[in-house]
Amino acid sequence: MDNNKIKELKKKAKLIREGILDCIGVDKKGHLGGSMSSADLVAALYFYKMRVNPGNPHDPDRDRFIFSKGHSVLAQYAALAELGFFSKSELKHTKELGSILQGHPEIRTPGVEANTGSLGQGLSIGVGMALAAKLDCKDYRVYVIVGDGELCEGQIWEAVTCANFYKLDNLVAIIDKNRFQASGSTKERYDIGNIRAKFNAYGWETRDIDGHNMNEIVEALDWTEQVKGFPSAIIANTVKGKGISFAENNFSFHNNSLTKEQYEQARKDIASIVV
Amino acid sequence: MDNNLREAYGRELLEIAREDERVVALDADLCGSTMTKFLQDEIPERFFEMGIAEANMVSVAAGLALSGKIPFVNTFSVFAAGQPYNQIRQGIALPNLNVRIVGSSCGLSDAGDGATHQSIEDIAIMRAIPNMTIVEPVDAEETRKVVRTSLKYQGPMYIRISRSSLPLLTNSDTPFSIGKINLITEGSDVVIFASGSMVSKSLKAREILEQEGLGIRVINANTIKPLDKNQVIESSKNVKCIITVEEHSVIGGLGSAVSELLYDSKIPMKIIGIEDKFGQSAATHEELLEYYNLTPGAIADKIKNLLS
Numbered sequence: 001m002d003n004n005k006i007k008e009l010k011k012k013a014k015l016i017r018e019g020i021l022d023c024i025g026v027d028k029k030g031h032l033g034g035s036m037s038s039a040d041l042v043a044a045l046y047f048y049k050m051r052v053n054p055g056n057p058h059d060p061d062r063d064r065f066i067f068s069k070g071h072s073v074l075a076q077y078a079a080l081a082e083l084g085f086f087s088k089s090e091l092k093h094t095k096e097l098g099s100i101l102q103g104h105p106e107i108r109t110p111g112v113e114a115n116t117g118s119l120g121q122g123l124s125i126g127v128g129m130a131l132a133a134k135l136d137c138k139d140y141r142v143y144v145i146v147g148d149g150e151l152c153e154g155q156i157w158e159a160v161t162c163a164n165f166y167k168l169d170n171l172v173a174i175i176d177k178n179r180f181q182a183s184g185s186t187k188e189r190y191d192i193g194n195i196r197a198k199f200n201a202y203g204w205e206t207r208d209i210d211g212h213n214m215n216e217i218v219e220a221l222d223w224t225e226q227v228k229g230f231p232s233a234i235i236a237n238t239v240k241g242k243g244i245s246f247a248e249n250n251f252s253f254h255n256n257s258l259t260k261e262q263y264e265q266a267r268k269d270i271a272s273i274v275v
Numbered sequence: 276m277d278n279n280l281r282e283a284y285g286r287e288l289l290e291i292a293r294e295d296e297r298v299v300a301l302d303a304d305l306c307g308s309t310m311t312k313f314l315q316d317e318i319p320e321r322f323f324e325m326g327i328a329e330a331n332m333v334s335v336a337a338g339l340a341l342s343g344k345i346p347f348v349n350t351f352s353v354f355a356a357g358q359p360y361n362q363i364r365q366g367i368a369l370p371n372l373n374v375r376i377v378g379s380s381c382g383l384s385d386a387g388d389g390a391t392h393q394s395i396e397d398i399a400i401m402r403a404i405p406n407m408t409i410v411e412p413v414d415a416e417e418t419r420k421v422v423r424t425s426l427k428y429q430g431p432m433y434i435r436i437s438r439s440s441l442p443l444l445t446n447s448d449t450p451f452s453i454g455k456i457n458l459i460t461e462g463s464d465v466v467i468f469a470s471g472s473m474v475s476k477s478l479k480a481r482e483i484l485e486q487e488g489l490g491i492r493v494i495n496a497n498t499i500k501p502l503d504k505n506q507v508i509e510s511s512k513n514v515k516c517i518i519t520v521e522e523h524s525v526i527g528g529l530g531s532a533v534s535e536l537l538y539d540s541k542i543p544m545k546i547i548g549i550e551d552k553f554g555q556s557a558a559t560h561e562e563l564l565e566y567y568n569l570t571p572g573a574i575a576d577k578i579k580n581l582l583s
Binding site: 117118121 | 320326331333335337339346362369
């Protein structure tokens, strides 16, 4: 992949981080940490890999993206606004009464494919979409971002089993492994062990990447298309709160409000990201 | 057997699947019991064995519905409504998807397997979820109509099907539409709103009470949600008492739905059902219905007590 394209994607990731801040604003609660950790993954999906059409959000041939860790949807809202699914001015109305941008993903939002947020369900919904693609002989692909904390949900492993049983090579799970859950570090709070080994044991093809290295993300997404007969999982090692100096690796910004000062600092931090 | 609801369901599901490519079935290792085996055998590519993993099955159905399919999700009603409650609520009802959740072996009808396999609160659970429609067919004929009608119905449905064969009370000419409940017999003293297996029991209770000079109106309350408000209000006018009968807990089911509508009625009311107790094993379904006082005689006695 040429450097200009990578640079372009990094710019999009920067725009997504700015959009996340638009959603969160000042003195309003928002899921900053997990949205920021997913931002580079979301940028690569929407601006490199996926076929989506803002003019026809229900195009039957579109690729599907599901944010199973639905609380991080702010990154998706920012991407969808950037693509023109709805106006960027909507972002600052996130979570307001009557807004098309709810606290967790709902299909009322143009471009959002499923209602998620009760953790553990999104990968199964993705399995359903991937089965439908096979049934209809369509070549669209289904991408699901799952949180590492979310992997505690038993339903995830039901879906992982099911995807392998039905040989869903059109399904990609991306684990946003930011190493923190709401109450602290996953290692300390509830360690589920070796994620990659678990997916391998269930028959998935897997790859470990730096989830903030755009080259590695793009390569891994391309690699999933070469995998035949098995679903694939990308374990993306990320940093919770990535890009915001005071929120990085700080679980208290899993879902928190920003003071005016913090908000301005966050803006400066993002502005200083070199692409 | 002509009067077996499960078999009627399975055969009609196959029939609509032949006609409509959007129809798919998912089952959690019970296809021989839920009778989705007919579809599985003839159209295997649209039958999905989901293993014994109900939560995943329901969310997969959401994904299929979001891709334009009409998924029928099958398992016993106790597992269909209980195990994947949150998956139904968040993934299906909230986005108002066309998923049909088919709760088989409802009520006490899986007699031998006992309390773990008997559903006494499934209607209560499903009724509390916005957007959910609840239908309980009265016989095999009506089961076929429910399956066929569901193809054109918008939004999620919970279909409750008895394991037992039930008397045929309707025929191909009997009107059926989701949301409209049907008068079966006229009578001016008492109105009984009954669902599923309890409709035939109520008709027999009517015979007992008629011998004592009482006129009993019996309504087949086949759609429990949305409740047919007009029919409930009209049928309850000028009677001496209002009765509901269901093979379900007295909490949260048909009786609750009717009483929520008629709560300020001055007419005496009685909810007949399972009295906030779990089921248990027995040799036959009938034996359990007798134990839980859901026989024609027990229904007639309760009505007489209310009137005296």
